[in-house]
Amino acid sequence: MSQIENYMAVDSIEAAAETLAAGPVTVLAGGTDLMLQAEAGTRTYAPTLMNIRRVAELRGVHLQGGSIRIGALTTMTDLLTDDIVQKHCPILSQTADQFASAQIRNMATLGGNICNASPAGDMLVPLIALDAEVELVSKVDGALETRYLPLEKFFTGPGASDLRDNEILTVIDIPVPGKGARGAFRKFGPRPSLEIAIAAVAVIGRIDGGNFTDMRVAYGAVAPTPVRGRNTEAALEGKPASPETIAAALDAVEADISPIDDVRASQWYRRHLTRALTEEILNHVFTG
Ligand SMILES: Cc1cc2nc3c(=O)[nH]c(=O)nc-3n(C[C@H](O)[C@H](O)[C@H](O)COP(=O)(O)OP(=O)(O)OC[C@H]3O[C@@H](n4cnc5c(N)ncnc54)[C@H](O)[C@@H]3O)c2cc1C
Known part of the structure; x- marks a missing residue:
């Protein structure tokens, strides 16, 4: 009611x-x-x-200095078609393409996906791998105050975040990925579309001199919040892009995630999927 x-x-x-x-x-x-x-x-x-849908300042994607600034009201449909996103972080368009249905994509905003703070929120996974920060604005004693937080630190539990009652999320700020960066997002759910992920993986990085370089990994739906895959990253960083390195990285996945059994999947299955999706990205996007 x-x-x-x-x-x-x-x-x-x-x-x-x-x-x-x-x-x-x-x-x-x-x-x-x-x-x-x-x-x-x-x-x-x-x-x-x-x-807040009439707040024009919350819309649009802009390049500013070394950052891509995405307004909180940017919809999934916008992310699918925006030139700046497609050029500098196509992983966000790729993720939006796997998001819900066309009708939902037209309404669903990036800010809403973040503030809803679901451990299975799709966009959170590539955004964490992209080192995104959120800009939070409040009015205190009559003056506007702005605070910035790495997205990785924003989530505090399932459906919970560090957003204060007096704050609005205004912008998602992403450092422009370096030259040669590549990456991919994969999610898996019981149905091929219109499905909440039971495991999701994003990997971003590049190959330099045959080695994995600047590798950033994030996982969704396999912990109380979306998480950065620091152990996986350490197993990849600076190492030859070889089957042996990939095998070591997959062994490290375990230490990055803490899935649970629930009505949608067992923790065993979530672990299995997380490894499989990570392996698929590393093989096909980085070494294929
Ligand atoms: C059929 C269906 C399919 C879906 N499929 C997917 C899917 O594939 N992947 C996925 O990740 N999600 C999915 N969702 C969930 C949902 O569409 C997304 O989480 C969406 O991005 C939420 O954005 P919104 O603008 O609708 O948020 P709202 O519903 O308007 O808001 C969500 C929460 O965020 C708060 N909020 C919103 N914007 C701000 C802001 N700027 N500042 C402060 N607080 C704010 C609201 O108060 C609320 O608590 C699906 C939902 C439906 C109904």
Whole structure:
């Protein structure tokens, strides 16, 4: 049942931050998580529902200095077609292509995927591998404040994050990947499409002089939050791009993940899939 007393459709970041400062507020972006959770009774609305979809400043992808800045309202459809994304981090377009259906992709925003903080959120996996940071804005004592957090540190548990009640996520900031960078995202679910991942993997890096270089790995749906694969990375970094190195990296996957048994998959199966997806990316994208 709805507890909404006020509905606001703000048109600037400042107005959004001001409304949040007066709280308590529920932020509405595409609504593809929020409305379903409210319907299912797993989420209750705060007295004020604030629609941010009219905030033009939250839209668009820009190159600035050495960064790609993606507005929080950027949709999955935008990520599929944006020139900057396709040129500098095609892994995000590739991930968006595996995301839900065309109708959901038109509504679902990148900011919503992040703030929903699902361990199985698709975009979180390549974004962590890309070393993304989130920009969080609030209004304190009448002045706008901005704080930055590496995305890897943003998630604190299933459905939980470091986002404060008075903050809005405004931008996802990604360092432009270096020359020669390549990468891929793979996810697996019981159905080929419209499925929540039971394991997801993103790998980014390059081959330099025959060696794995600048390798960054992230895993989804195999721990309470999406996680960086630091042990896998260490097993790859600076080593020859060979079957022996890949075998050692796959043995290291185990130390990076902590899957559980649940209704969608056993922890054994999630471990097996994580290894298989990692192996497939390393073989076909890096050494194939
Ligand atoms: C049929 C279906 C299929 C789906 N398939 C997938 C899939 O394949 N992969 C996947 O990862 N997800 C999937 N989802 C989940 C969902 O579509 C995504 O998580 C989506 O990106 C959420 O974005 P949204 O804009 O709809 O967020 P909303 O539902 O509007 O918001 C989600 C949460 O984030 C908060 N929020 C949103 N934006 C901000 C902001 N800028 N600042 C602060 N808080 C904010 C809201 O208050 C809410 O708590 C699916 C959902 C459905 C219904």
